[in-house]
Amino acid sequence: DIIGFYNKDNYMSMVIIQIRDGRIINKNSFNFDLREKLAHKTEIYSSILEQYYQDFKTKLPEVIIIAEINDQFDLLIKLLKEMNPFIQLRPPIDDYEASLLRIANKNAKVMVIQQTEMEQIMMDEEDFRQNVLKEAKNVLNLSKEPRIIEGFDISNIEGKDATGSMVYFLEGKPYNKNYRHFNIKTKSKPDDVAMMNEVLKRRYTFLLKRNMVLPDLILVDGGKGQLNAGISVLKELSLDIPIIGLAKKNEKIYLPNEKYPIILPLNSPTLKLLQRIRNESHRFSLRLHKIRRKKRLTLSRLDEIEGVGPVTRNKLLKHYGSVDNIKKATLEDISQIIGKKLAYSVLEELNK
Known part of the structure; x- marks a missing residue:
């Protein structure tokens, strides 16, 4: 056998x-x-x-x-x-x-x-999704069914290349057209709560200024810290939008003004919907994070060398294709492109 x-x-x-x-x-x-x-x-x-x-x-x-x-x-x-x-x-x-x-x-x-x-x-069947939204309304004690749910996540490694994401679910299904990425501007150190605060504030300030449709529910990836960041933003903007936090550990659902989280059965349709939104926001956030990280690792070493500006950097990358190939080149070869003095500085810095 x-x-x-x-x-x-x-x-x-x-x-x-x-x-x-x-x-x-x-x-x-x-x-x-x-x-x-x-x-x-x-x-x-x-x-x-x-x-x-x-x-x-x-x-x-x-x-x-x-x-x-x-x-x-x-x-x-x-x-x-x-x-x-x-x-x-x-x-x-x-x-x-x-x-x-x-x-x-x-x-x-x-x-x-x-x-x-x-x-x-x-999850994609309309009747099933409608029943899930009805159940979510009751489970989360909402005033109406959450037809529009916006889910948020933060991705960073030790604060570097920090990005935020927002996914948009309409009638229980992802609506990719309304997905949004955010480059974190205010924090360079790892602080997911502060980063979540920034992303939420930027999103809902934008919607208010343009008088656009607000969601029926906000879902943040995380526990009390991230939830409180969201509550703070909504209060500052005078918005009354239901918001919850979904923590990965034991899939606990945190609600405002509730001491204890909700723990749903793992086969609960409502939990599956919330997990799907959380996981999709995480996937979408990682996508931009990886792009930024790759760009930083590829270009920043040249950008940090004194005397190397965008024109020189682009010349070298166009000729050699990558930073690794520049490191392998000889002083004589690089000198023909950018001059001997700068070529020496480039090789010295890249091979530290």
């Missing part, structure tokens, strides 16, 4: 391929929603195999191949040995077995992808 396994995010799948006399004769599949399981995913893996082989009605295989053996399989090994002292539970030992394991793992991966896509399809 070949045991394939794959898990990602909320789903896990296991595929058992039965091979007898060199031929695949059967395949069994198991799907799990990890949000509904109390046990750790590795424990689920071993316990399902224990149950499967305990209930086995036909002759046990001589060999069971899995990716790796660890302490979680002690009970399974004991059970199998009681049923057949000669049975082997082990990783693949040759290319043939390894290729079969890859097939089983690939099948398990396909099943997880299908589960994720089905959940996405459900």
Whole structure:
């Protein structure tokens, strides 16, 4: 038997391929929603195999191949040995077995992808989305259904290349046309709360000045700190917009003026919608953050060299293609482009 396994995010799948006399004769599949399981995913893996082989009605295989053996399989090994002292539970030992394991793992991966896509399809169904919005209104104690939800996230590494993002969900679906990026202007040190304050203030000052439609709900990525930053901004702008914070740890939902957060069941449609908004804002924020970081790492080393301005920088990059290629060039080669004195300074700085 070949045991394939794959898990990602909320789903896990296991595929058992039965091979007898060199031929695949059967395949069994198991799907799990990890949000509904109390046990750790590795424990689920071993316990399902224990149950499967305990209930086995036909002759046990001589060999069971899995990716790796660890302490979680002690009970399974004991059970199998009681049923057949000669049975082997082990990783693949040759290319043939390894290729079969890859097939089983690939099948398990396909099943997880299908589960994720089905959940996405459900979230995109209009009737389902409308029911989720009604539920969200009740759960979050809103005055009306949140037709327009704006979600915010901050991305930075030690304060560098800090960016903010805003995603726009209309009727429970992402509306990419209204997504917005923000380059953080006021902070160079890591301070997500202050950065969130800046982004929210810029967003809603902009909407007010242009008399544009305000959201029915604001979702910030984070806990009380980020939520309080939002509350402060709304108060300063005299806006009465419901706002919540969704913290990654235990998926706690923080509401203004509430001492304790709301913790919804992990399979709650409202929580899934909020997670989707939070995750989308994070993805969108990382996109700009990576672009800025790449640009900084590529260009800033030249920009920081005395005597190198935009014209000289562009000459060098156009000729060599990258900073790394400039570092590898000889003094004589660079001198032909920008002169010997400046070429010496460039190589000296880049090779520190």
